[in-house]
Amino acid sequence: MRRLPTVALFGHAVLTQVVTFVLRPTASYRALELDVPASWLGALSACFALVPLVLALPAGHVVDRVGERRVLVAGSVLMAGAAAVFAFLDGGLPGLLAGSVLLGTAHLCCVVGQQALVANAASGRGLDSAFGYYTFAASLGQLLGPLLIPVFGGGGSIPDTGPIFLGTFLVGTLLVVFAAPLPSSRTGRERAAGGSVGLGPLLRLPGLARALTTSCVVIAAVDISLVYLPALGAERDLSAGLVSALLALRAAASMVSRVLLGKLSAALGRTRLLVGSVAMAAVGLACCALPVPVWALVAAVVVAGLGLGVGQPLTMSWLAESAPPGARGRAMSLRLTGNRAGQVVVPAAVGAVAAGLGAAGVLGLTAVTLAWTGYLARRLSVD
Structure with a gap:
């Protein structure tokens, strides 16, 4: 993979985790602001986690059929859209649940697209280094994300969630910028051939x-x-x-x-x-x-x-x-x-x-x- 797409891919991996690891805890803080019962905090987490369980395999099939870039761009747009739902739609608990579902879908598209691009761009022993660097970038994003919460929302026991959601929306728009130079690793004919491979061989x-x-x-x-x-x-x-x-x-x-x-x-x-x-x-x-x-x-x-x-x-x-x-x-x-x-x-x-x-x-x-x-x-x- 050339230098620009490589930088874009790892930058995209970092930002994906940054946005996710800001929005998920901040959604919990917003729920506390709204005096939502503690039992519903589990529902927020489940809404995020349920999507990958249900849609992961179909998402992988789509990546193999249409290429990584389209899925990554779609995931980036959905990620910014999830931040926008949290930031601009004051829908109370239903809005938080909807935003969590959208965030889980966006995160799934981004992660599956990123991992498939790494897998298709490297080969042999190079896969170990490539996935090592990729997961390092993801870990870096998970480390940096929570640090932005006090930066945007202050240091109170329950931070001001409005500025956090707005700031995260602005960060989320950068995902689309990083997705733009990303390639698809396979030609249309190769994708069509790959799309015919079922789950059985796997x-x-x-x-x-x-x-x-x-x-x-x-x-x-x-x-x-x-x-x-x-x-x-x-x-x-x-x-x-x-x-x-x-x-x-x-x-x-x-x-x-x-x-x-x-x-x-x-x-x-x-x-x-x-x-x-x-x-x-x-x-x-x-x-x-x-x-x-x-x-x-x-x-x-x-x-x-x-x-x-x-x-x-x-x-x-x-x-x-x-x-x-x-x-x-x-x-x-x-x-x-x-x-x-x-x-x-x-x-x-x-x-x-x-x-x-x-x-x-x-x-x-x-x-x-x-x-x-x-x-x-x-x-x-x-x-």
């Missing part, structure tokens, strides 16, 4: 179930750490500043492992790296669950972060390389569907089993789940 890929299981457990572990590290801090009387630093360290460590993914994969091999990274994440979270001093907790979080950063891009690159020609959009959307299902099922199951054991019990059980996943991944040939 579902018959050797090791697909193990790869999707590894991917969804790793991303569920990330979500669990985001929720239960603050709860662990509250149980152990750690300051909010220290907990925030731990979460930032976890994210930064994952970003480091993603930047180095190509070199690590070349040195260790994909299978060894995948199994080792899942084992690192398991050890790190298990140590977090133990009554360790603060310095050891910091080290454990860094180890967990380094391990959790590898699973997503490595399974992306394996799936992209294994997918039949012309079906990489559907391959990426199939992985996304599995991830979203895992984000719903795994935390609920872990929380139910570890009920009464506190945050440490949940983190410990998550470590056991990761260890078992890593054991199963030993038989996954991704080299």
Whole structure:
């Protein structure tokens, strides 16, 4: 891929996550402003997450048929439109729900289009580096997004949501600018041929179930750490500043492992790296669950972060390389569907089993789940 499209793609990936990670928490703040019952906050989250579960596979099919650029442009317009719904339509709770649905649809189009473009623009071992850099850009956007909330809305316990929505709408319009120079990786004839490939060849890929299981457990572990590290801090009387630093360290460590993914994969091999990274994440979270001093907790979080950063891009690159020609959009959307299902099922199951054991019990059980996943991944040939 040439320099301008590459810069545009990674800029688009950063902005997609920035807008998403500003709008989602700000929608919750607006709901609190409106005195919406706490039970409806879950509905806001579900409206965003439900769309990828239902539409991910059709979206991947569309990418393979019409090309990545059209889907990315459509997703960018929808993303700006979602911000506009939040900013300009004072529809109360129905408006928030509608905006969340639109945001989930936009995010799906952008992410599937981005991942398919990366998959089709690289090949072989270059896929590892390409997806490492891509997921680094996405992580950077997730890190920067929440920082814009106090910039636009002030530092109160409930920020002024109006300026945040308006500022995010302006940022969202930049997505269309970044989408303009993005190419489609395939010709019209190749897209037509790819559109005839069904899901069957994908579902018959050797090791697909193990790869999707590894991917969804790793991303569920990330979500669990985001929720239960603050709860662990509250149980152990750690300051909010220290907990925030731990979460930032976890994210930064994952970003480091993603930047180095190509070199690590070349040195260790994909299978060894995948199994080792899942084992690192398991050890790190298990140590977090133990009554360790603060310095050891910091080290454990860094180890967990380094391990959790590898699973997503490595399974992306394996799936992209294994997918039949012309079906990489559907391959990426199939992985996304599995991830979203895992984000719903795994935390609920872990929380139910570890009920009464506190945050440490949940983190410990998550470590056991990761260890078992890593054991199963030993038989996954991704080299």
